[in-house]
Amino acid sequence: MPIVFGMEKTDPQKLRRGWTTGACATAAVKAALDALWGQGAPARVTITLPRGETPDFLIYDLITGDNWAEAAVVKDAGDDPDVTHGAVIRARVAPAKPGQGVFFVAGDGVGTVTKPGLPIPVGQPAINPVPRQMIKGVVHEAAATYVQSADVIVTISVEDGAALAEKTWNPRLGIKGGLSILGTTGIVRPFSCSAWIASIHRGIDVARAEGLTHVAGCTGATSEKVVQGLFDLSDGAMLDMGDFAGGMLKYLARNPIDRVTIGGGIGKLTKLAQGARDLHSGRSQVDFDVLADWLEDPEVDNMNTALQVFEKHGEVMSSMVAEKAREQAIQILRGAPISVDIVVIDRKGEIIAQAQ
Template sequence: MTRKPIGELRRGWTTGACATAATKAALIRLWGGTFPSDVGIVLPRGEAPQFPLALAEAGEGWARVGITKDAGDDPDVTHGALIIVTVRRSAGGVQFKAGEGVGIVTRAGLPIAVGEPAINPVPRQMMQGVVAEVAAQFGEAAGVEIEISIPDGEAIAQKTWNPRLGIKGGLSILGTTGVVRPFSCAAWIASIHRGIDVARADGLKHVAGCTGATSEKTVQTLFGLPDHAMLDMGDFAGGLLKYLRKHPVDRVTIGGGIGKMAKLAQGAIDLHSSRSQVDFSVLAEWVDMSEVNHANTALEAFEMSGEKLSIFIADRARVKAQSLVGDQVSIDTIVIDRAGKVIARSTA
């Protein structure tokens, strides 16, 4: 499979790109009689990767091709997954079907209707494009059923946001560009946005964004929120709050450990350690304790100064978050320690 380097990191290809390549190769066999040794497609932004066939099978009226997904140097849970497409002749245009390991949409709010296979719009368009291309090449009517399956896809999906988004039974076929860019924030932020869409479509009035698993468990237990109210904010406070400004809900709780909440309180909206740092001189000013300026971590600063600091952080984090979402959303914040104990709360 050809790749182009991004610096020292390799980019890879989405499940949607792999499914499109498998569809094209299977159609060449179905309508042309022989499998290609590899298959090339053109992605939405003009890239033209080549994919070797990892599986090639055919019978009367059907053909099947598997492409092994290579996510490049991105830590993608679907790296190495086999994306299998089976094509069959159809009298009704292009039809999509979820095979083993591909999920079904069960909640409104996603770009695919409830009851449909979790194959996103751009991959559908890409596959429809290769159907038209190969049909024209062999003089065939562009009527085909496309069934996508991913062995172990249901198990892999448990490591993704799919269960929380109401996608049952497996993985989604994703990708807007066809390219996986190593360590890209875009996929995570897109998943946050889809989580908000699902929560709004279900009529939820209260959702929460947390910085990690411990804070999420604490906040969910505290308020008795359902799973799909818990938005996987992680470090991307800005990605969550800016989207909520345009797509509001009544109430949002922001929860996290004291370090990341201190960054938010000081104005950071990307809370990753490589992109923002706690300013201990500011913490020292807040609590009027010069020794806090010499702390190594926000937790150590809290241990020096006590509840006064955690309350400052909760209040200022709430003010910063409120400034990002505007007046349509009510914000409250919760700061926890490493054990998940609440050490400060702030409400409007």
């Protein structure tokens, strides 16, 4: 039975999944083709995702012209805090020249790739490979059903996409003018780490393609600003690491850049120093027993935060954390030829320790 868009039945205790921009664009293309070649305007369409799921999408809007049709789908990201949740994704289809195949165009709100290193060549619309394959699939399916040529111009647009893109990593990746049409499975899983880690990977790919020799990953905006200024790094050198130190370092181990700097506050870098790969408060905690042993102070075992320990032990603790965090980072890199710096920063943006 198809999954009805926005109406998937789930356990009330579980978070509701949603659909990627790529899945929404594919559904819009299918509806537009049905309107252009078929009979009437479909209220809903069903598509097949890469893993075989068959979600059903409500068509938000559909208009037709002499030799074109355009359909829109409202993205439902489920319970994920996705910046594109509620975005209107439109697809316009029109005949292309014979032999042209499926030709993609970036409409309003969809970005264009301007830097090498991404899975789409420079100058192309920022529509990723899997959404392209999904869209080509529905074009060929519809062409066979309606006995039409599969030479089709597909223009994808997103209402207010340029403004939404400013809240994403696209500007740093060199994607100009709007959002990317993304998705490898078609499904948005709430609070999934995979999308964030994938964006870190793309940042590393772009940095390598541009020949950068020094990149940095930081746990937050304050540490990022300090580290960028300290080393005079370009925006393209700043990887959106967040809590995913392990994800960044593992990818760098396979795709080396000469030097990486990790910046962050005392709490998160203490967790890295103790071997955590994911620094999120819900997925790793500071081990105060270990800190007490490091500092030879049994009172530390009864403290509540790394900051509280720092307030007592100051530079001794922060320097120790920096050195041990660097050691852990080097371990994750598994011998890759990368030099590692650690910069520990307080809440005021002051550097309290470095290891390099």
